[in-house]
Amino acid sequence: AQTIHQWPVAEIKAVGSPLSLGCTIKGKSSPNLYWYWQATGGTLQQLFYSITVGQVESVVQLNLSASRPKDDQFILSTEKLLLSHSGFYLCAWSLDSGNTLYFGEGSRLIVV
Amino acid sequence: AQSVTQPDARVTVSEGASLQLRCKYSYSATPYLFWYVQYPxxxxxxxxxxxxxxxxxQGVNSFEAEFSKSNSSFHLQKASVHWSDSAVYFCALSSTNSAGNKLTFxxxxxVLVRP
Structure with a gap:
């Protein structure tokens, strides 16, 4: 069975500090991977997606970047956090032939 | 452009009552439609x-949804809710030929289920 793990579960970070959120998929080779952002009490917005290792497409510009260093790993990062980066970050995967996304448990970020 | 509208921000129902959550979509072709649930x-x-x-x-936990092309809708229903159904429910649409399978939520x- 496929499992998706996100880390850290939660973080409180200062404005201007760096950030790195991670996501690992086990049990599925070459999945499509996604990062979504959810403002508190809000809907979900796709940030990035990746179809293969080393290839990442940006959907919206939020002063964030993403990388896929391994087939099963997706990293979201920034060098300088903004207050507006606060929220809930969700990683998801799908089959390359399917449209169903399966989400991780999320990482909650509070920027102070 | 594709869009999804959920007209009801909050719904409160009593335990054992039926539940319907509305979802309307806008898309030029036949979409892939989803309902997701998010617990706290x-x-x-x-x-x-x-x-x-x-x-x-038919879905998990006795939920079902009905697609209507004429009404551009995909409403979610459950005949009898339990307190554990209290959560946020998202309707989502995926276009059939989008690179990267972009979901629009x-x-x-x-939903708050009162005991």
Missing amino acids: RQGLQLLLKYYSGDPVV GIGTR
Whole structure:
């Protein structure tokens, strides 16, 4: 069975500090991977997606970047956090032939 | 452009009562439609999905949804709710030929089940 793990579960970070959120998929080779952002009490917005290792497409510009260093790993990062980066970050995967996304448990970020 | 509208931000129902959550979509072709549920401080869990065929789809935990092309709708229903159904429910649409399988979400409907 496929499992998706996100880390850290939660973080409180200062404005201007760096950030790195991670996501690992086990049990599925070459999945499509996604990062979504959810403002508190809000809907979900796709940030990035990746179809293969080393290839990442940006959907919206939020002063964030993403990388896929391994087939099963997706990293979201920034060098300088903004207050507006606060929220809930969700990683998801799908089959390359399917449209169903399966989400991780999320990482909650509070920027102070 | 594709969009999803969930007109009800909050719904309160009594335990044992029926529940219907509305979802309207806008898309030029036949979409892939989904309902996800989000429990407090958790990720999203897939309830059900519609690709084609029978417009009534069954999901987990006795949820079902009905697709209507004429009404551009995909309403979610449950005959008898339990207190554990309290959560936020998201309707989502995926275009059939989008690179990267981009899901467009509605704003979500927060459901509170009163004991």
